[in-house]
Amino acid sequence: MARRGAALELAILGLLHDSPMHGYELRKQLIALLGWGRVLSYGTLYPCLKVLVKTGHIVADEDVQVPVRGRRNRIVYRLTAEGKEFFAQVMEESGPTTWDDESFGVRFAFFARTDSPTRVRILEGRRSRLQERLENVRTATQRGRERADSYTRELQRHGLESVEREVEWLTELIDRERAGGYTGADEAAGDQVGDAAGDADDSGSTSRSA
């Protein structure tokens, strides 16, 4: 589950929570949603959908009834109960391997589908990963300081600064989350939360780093 494709699978499952979709539409939404610089080619997406069908996380409904007047038949995919459960499980289990740029991005994009303890855990994990990276870069740059000219140093400085800023951002989000839910805009994003939190099993994780 540390492979890149896992992020795509998770993103698909996340998107299909809202409504069934066909591949073409899914791709557009994914590109818009996560700023994924990558192209997300069909050569990646369609095989991925087939895998998800094979694992039973989604099902394909041949869209024969309303072919939008003449358009090629679309294959509409819909989330199964198993898929929904799998998605929730992956979000909750987020471990050290999932704090990379991409893995974190997908998880954050679908934060509304999880509960607050999981959100805090993911945010904290990401933050500690970034702080680790800061340490490494700082020691690495100090070892090679003599041979670096001012341009090289400027590049390193800028890199460090942007990571530091993400740490600050995360800290802010964690604080807000702890203060009782995030309110980025005045919109209620809590309609999907709460139905999957019946099994009180991971409630202890809230008081882990405090």
Place this chain on the structure above:
Amino acid sequence: MARRGAALELAILGLLHDSPMHGYELRKQLIALLGWGRVLSYGTLYPCLKVLVKTGHIVADEDVQVPVRGRRNRIVYRLTAEGKEFFAQVMEESGPTTWDDESFGVRFAFFARTDSPTRVRILEGRRSRLQERLENVRTATQRGRERADSYTRELQRHGLESVEREVEWLTELIDRERAGGYTGADEAAGDQVGDAAGDADDSGSTSRSA
């Protein structure tokens, strides 16, 4: 030259300007220099060195004389005149395909080896590429605004902000460069500059975005 390996080749040539080095050392320096999140595995580096030897950009000196008492013989690589010329040429020719994150990073890291007009051209190219990206993301997010919850929007906001900040950074650098050379710290980095700036050919590109 749009492949990723080209960035590595350029980085190697850039580093070997300072002094001859063997692969192991080269790898450490590269990792420290450019914060390349990637691991830069031996499986990438050593084949790359062989390619550079084959193309005549570097030569291998078997390090038989001073094997540091017992250590395995190191293969020390040294830049050839052709390699130096090739490096300069690639830096000067930097075109639209070279404004990506990685390509730009390598070029910036070795800015001290180029002349000011080239530096400005690369900085401006990078900036326009980022501005392009900003446009795309902005229109994309506006199209899908209704279905995005507050977390998704927060992610997009943060992404946009960091790109905007890089644009500001670039603008600052361009201004400084135009004002007569960069002085990030009070160090003279201009010892390598000046010998390759004979051909006044691209001086017109300076007044492109003004």
Place this chain on the structure above:
DNA sequence: GTTAGCATGTAAGGAGTTACATGATTTT
């Protein structure tokens, strides 16, 4: 008419990481 967009897929090929193979030396 011709280009662009909708829609799904496959095959080939490139790029790079992981893991393996080998072996000496210095540090713990």
Place this chain on the structure above:
DNA sequence: AAAATCATGTAACTCCTTACATGCTAAC
């Protein structure tokens, strides 16, 4: 003694992008 670091390489494997194959409709 064990582990880490120095040092170079190769082979297998994964993953993804590009390009091709197909075909219909709407807009210019």
